[in-house]
Structure formats: C-alpha cells, structure tokens
Amino acid sequence: MLNNKYKILLVEDDAKIRSVMTTMLEAAGYQVVLAETGALAKNLFSSHLPDVVILDLGLPDMDGMQFLEFVRRDSLTPIIVLSARADERDKVRALDAGANDYVTKPFSSAELLARIRMTLRNYHHRADSGKLPGGKFQVRDLVIDYDARQVMVHGEEIKLSQTEYNIIALLSEHCGKMMTYSAIIKGVWGYSDEGSVKKLQVNMANIRKKFGVKPGEARYITNELGVGYRMNGERDE
Numbered sequence: 001m002l003n004n005k006y007k008i009l010l011v012e013d014d015a016k017i018r019s020v021m022t023t024m025l026e027a028a029g030y031q032v033v034l035a036e037t038g039a040l041a042k043n044l045f046s047s048h049l050p051d052v053v054i055l056d057l058g059l060p061d062m063d064g065m066q067f068l069e070f071v072r073r074d075s076l077t078p079i080i081v082l083s084a085r086a087d088e089r090d091k092v093r094a095l096d097a098g099a100n101d102y103v104t105k106p107f108s109s110a111e112l113l114a115r116i117r118m119t120l121r122n123y124h125h126r127a128d129s130g131k132l133p134g135g136k137f138q139v140r141d142l143v144i145d146y147d148a149r150q151v152m153v154h155g156e157e158i159k160l161s162q163t164e165y166n167i168i169a170l171l172s173e174h175c176g177k178m179m180t181y182s183a184i185i186k187g188v189w190g191y192s193d194e195g196s197v198k199k200l201q202v203n204m205a206n207i208r209k210k211f212g213v214k215p216g217e218a219r220y221i222t223n224e225l226g227v228g229y230r231m232n233g234e235r236d237e
C-alpha cells in the first residue's frame, strides 16, 4: 500500500511533550519521526526527508537555531518552531533565519494542527505557482486580483495606495505565514531605516481602516506585536 501520509520530524527534548504531541499528530493522520537532540535530528532529517519539521529551540546539545540553519543550507522543508512564552526576539530570529512559522508554548492541539495545515498549504501553493502568482487570490470575502492590482472585500473595491497594495499582495503571497517586520519592509520598500517599522504600522492601520476592521480585531490579518503580520488563511484566529 502506498504511504501517502505527511511525515513530520518532531525535534523536542521534553519526553512528556514529545509523547503528547506524538499522540496528537498521529491521531491527525501524520507519520511522526522523533528526535530528542539536535545531533539525532540532523541524522533523521537527512535519512527520512520529512515533509515538515517541528522544532523546539531549547535543545540539550545545541541551540535549535543551529539545526534550523543546518536544514536551510540546502532545503526548503517547512519548519515550525516551538518557542517559549512571549519571547518575541527568538521568534523574529527564527523567522528571519527561515522558519516558516512558530507556535508559542503552551499551545492547543487545534492551534498546532492549524499551523501545520497552513504551512503545508503555503509551501505547496508556492511550489506550484512559482514566484509570480497570476490571476486571483481569495480568502473568505477578501479577493485580490493581481493583474488588475485590485482588492475587493465583500464584493466592493477597496481603494488602496500603491504601498498599501504592495503590503497586502506580499502578505497574501505568504498567506498563513507570519512575516516579520523586516521581511515585509524588505519586500515592499527594498531597504529599511529607522522609521521603517513605524511607516509599516501606519500603512497597516490605514489598510485595516479601509477593510472596516475594528481595532484589536484579527480579521484578514493578525498582528503580533514585536514580531510581524500574518494574513489568515483559515477561520479568524
């Protein structure tokens, strides 16, 4: 019989978390390969070629970032980082080093499974469509027509500035992925200076207003303070 299950390499040194997560992932239909150290993770990554890596940053034999960099040297395999509470700098560091996403401990199984699905979808979407996403993008009532550079919400056109459009188009191309401030700034302006984050935030505030999103509401786009923005691909989070 063909094995068409997605294979997940779970790198986590805490035995209890490992066992809970394995049960959860297997119940969701994934095949799980376990590594409790960075050294073992390197071996298993090379021999098993997983579809997704879930990586705890705090490993006994090395910084999880070292493993992340090892994978990124010659592979685009999606990596979801498990990070400690509220450690924004770690998240930004991991995302900028090529992690696709992160979940903050403690997390619910629903949250982790949603992140895995989004990461896989995002990865395959980008692999399929290449760099230029022709045609249209849609998530719920938000539609982007890339050829016309037009954004519609509930069937009504939203008039965006060039910069606002570029931000939305960039986030949509990475739908489901948390994009750091610096990644967005680099993608939209090509350079960054001291005022860049502020400029991005001002543009985002205008976009939210035009979309009719109330303050604090995470419709379409989630903002994590100190980290970045994510266009939501599934239900509102």
Ligand code: CA
Pocket (backbone or CB within 6 Å): 012, 013, 014, 056, 057, 058, 059
């Ligand atoms: Ca750990």
